[in-house]
Amino acid sequence: MLQIKGLKHSYDGNPPIDYPDWDVKKGNHAIIIGNSGCGKTTLLHLIGGLMPPKEGTLVVAGENLAEKPKSKLDRFRGENIGIIFQKPHLVKALSVKENLMLSQYLGQKKTDSKRAEEVLDSLGIADLASRKIHQISQGQAQRVSIARAVINSPALLLADEPTASLDDENCQKVIDLLKSQAEETGATLIVATHDHRVKSEFKNQLTL
Numbered sequence: 001m002l003q004i005k006g007l008k009h010s011y012d013g014n015p016p017i018d019y020p021d022w023d024v025k026k027g028n029h030a031i032i033i034g035n036s037g038c039g040k041t042t043l044l045h046l047i048g049g050l051m052p053p054k055e056g057t058l059v060v061a062g063e064n065l066a067e068k069p070k071s072k073l074d075r076f077r078g079e080n081i082g083i084i085f086q087k088p089h090l091v092k093a094l095s096v097k098e099n100l101m102l103s104q105y106l107g108q109k110k111t112d113s114k115r116a117e118e119v120l121d122s123l124g125i126a127d128l129a130s131r132k133i134h135q136i137s138q139g140q141a142q143r144v145s146i147a148r149a150v151i152n153s154p155a156l157l158l159a160d161e162p163t164a165s166l167d168d169e170n171c172q173k174v175i176d177l178l179k180s181q182a183e184e185t186g187a188t189l190i191v192a193t194h195d196h197r198v199k200s201e202f203k204n205q206l207t208l
């Protein structure tokens with residue numbers, strides 16, 4: 001599902017970040033772990049095709065991302081990759097369910113209200129479907145962002161620091177949720193985190 005070789009990224013004026021070579025097999029669950037500022041979010045954004053790799057090879061679902069023009073990359077991401085960002089970035093003017101249906105639309109899928117309700121139900125938040133984003137709690141918003149990432153059944157699910165601000169009980173719940181959602185659709189799950197509580201949950205670990 002993922003192969004990284006000789007990958008480097010540099011932001012203007014900063015020293016380059018050198019990534020170790022890494023493979024993640026289809027359907028596997030893996031973790032990118034390292035201290036704050038070591039380049040985890042950057043790597044997740046590279047894998048998610050949010051920016052092009054400057055050096056090295058990055059193959060996702062059989063596609064070399066460096067060879068894809070931006071327009072094709074956006075479509076590829078919409079169809080294959082679900083991303084749970086550090087902050088939920090939900091559209092405030094829309095309801096919870098409408099946020100999910102927007103994701104279907106952007107992913108070139110048929111908007112399907114029933115599917116949106118089913119996903120919300122599987123995450124235990126069916127009752128929030130018609131609420132506006134300002135009417136839900138932060139923890140609930142995090143679940144909604146998981147729902148939004150899985151609604152199009154992506155082959156690859158990326159989560160950036162999903163447990164950072166959670167107590168132990170909710171940390172475990174979120175990891176279990178991510179794993180079960182990935183398992184339901186056979187998706188490959190990659191979590192980037194500095195949270196050592198979740199390290200033992202993943203066999204495939206990339207330490208930066």
Ligand SMILES: Nc1ncnc2c1ncn2[C@@H]1O[C@H](COP(=O)(O)OP(=O)(O)OP(=O)(O)O)[C@@H](O)[C@H]1O
Pocket residue numbers: 011012014034035036037038039040041042043194
């Ligand atoms: N847009 C940017 N422009 C310039 N430098 C950046 C930019 N984004 C990140 N950096 C720098 O690149 C390095 C890696 O950042 P990145 O966000 O990938 O780290 P991280 O491991 O995810 O950190 P954290 O755990 O704190 O979220 C840091 O030194 C950061 O300051």
